[in-house]
Amino acid sequence: MNIQVTEQANAIPAELKPDLSIRLCGPRGFCAGVDRAIQIVVLALKAYGAPVYVRHEIVHNRYVVEGLEAKGAVFVEELNEIPAEHQKQPVVFSAHGVPKSVPEDAQSRNLFYLDATCPLVSKVHKQAMRHQRLGRHVVLIGHAGHPEVIGTMGQLPEGTVSLIETIEDADVYVPADPDNLGFVTQTTLSVDDTAGVIARLTERFPNLTAPAADSICYATTNRQEAVKQAAPGCDLFIVVGAPNSSNSKRLVEVALRAGAKKSLLVQRAAELDWAEIGDIRTLGLSAGASAPEVIVDEIIAAFKARFNATIDLAITTEETENFLVNRELREVPLTHEDMAWVNGSRV
CATH class of the missing domain: 3.40.50.11270 (Rossmann fold)
Structure with missing residues (x-):
């Protein structure tokens, strides 16, 4: 984790507020x-x-x-x-x-x-269509009902794709031709969870064919890695994002698994329950790929109004994609x- 320049809160005299270290993840927000x-x-x-x-x-x-x-x-x-x-x-x-x-x-x-x-979702569409064109039944790892999953399944003829959500699904999946399968994944899944599902499918179906390139997108992977690095030791980890945002919800889960004592998904600062937040000393903060930076700033301002806050930039990589x-x-x-x-x- 690359800890950079520290910024000091100054809205209220520092002696009146408890100290708080905010670990601000990068990359975060818009992809x-x-x-x-x-x-x-x-x-x-x-x-x-x-x-x-x-x-x-x-x-x-x-x-x-x-x-x-x-x-x-x-x-x-x-x-x-x-x-x-x-x-x-x-x-x-x-x-x-x-x-x-x-x-x-x-x-x-x-x-x-x-x-x-x-374009990275379109790439998954092409990978799925290539599997199907080569005669493989397509296994799509993703969340039922998510718009991306609906879109990917909708690229293929009915009956040529099966949706797998969990390791338990992989355990009971019975394909018509176990030796002729190809998989793709939703782009916004948990990297670790997906690896477990793929491992189980591969164990059961050794001839399962992977896509030509990883389906989980770079932004999902990068944001999860930054949270993994920043979460250990955090009393609270906040992810800015919407409740219907798959990649944002995965960041909440990643933070908990990586060692944060508590993790919350928050859309706006007005949602913060200060009684629930209580007495914390280290806060982790990130944002899903569809969350604008202005809301991150809003969350930081809300904590600065109540804490003598310092911000440590926890940056794991730089994104230059366009x-x-x-x-x-x-x-x-x-x-x-x-x-x-x-x-x-x-x-």
Whole structure:
């Protein structure tokens, strides 16, 4: 763990507040796929005007969704919710990916759509389709009902993919052809849990074929590794994220397993229960891949108001990934205000 420069809280005289060390993880917050998805909505609003429709939450974060709604985005669950008079307005598919039936439905309705599926999710789609094309039955390791899982399963013909969630599922799974299986995983799973499921499947089915590259994305892996390094000795570990964010919930679990005495998932500072938090001396802090940095700052400010806080940056790696937006949007200029939205803050 790389501990860097220390920052001192100064809002209230230090002698009136208990000391608190905040271990602030890095990497944290927005990943390149989330950044790209938000950018697509912002650019579409600039290029085509409001409303821009978005199928499902663009990313799993209410702060982001409500902010984009204020700019003119309209979130729908199904394409039939788009009024006929707005048929020529763009509809954006979320970063989680969609089944093949969704763009087919959009085409049948003559809708103009922009696909914001994370490129790393698209890579999993291609890996699954390659398994199926080569005659393998696809085993998808993931969480039932998650939009990414629905999207990945929707790339394949019915009956060609089986969902495995846990080691217990792997224990009872009975494939039609045990020697002709290939697996992929949801991109936002626990690295350790997934390794256990894969190990059990491989033990039972030695000819199980892995994808050409790891399906769990770099951002998920990096954020979990940073939490693992920072969590030991923490009285409390807070993960900023939404309750429907898979990668954020996994960080809470990782923190507990790595040695934090307690771990909480928090969407906003207003949710903090100070009576429950009580007397702590070391706080770990990270954020899921769809959580904007402005909320991390909000959480820090809330603790600084009550504690004589120092911040230690616990950085395990630097992320430099950048994903291009859709070709139709690449010439649309981004202003300083636009970038503030894309980067998770507001000016």
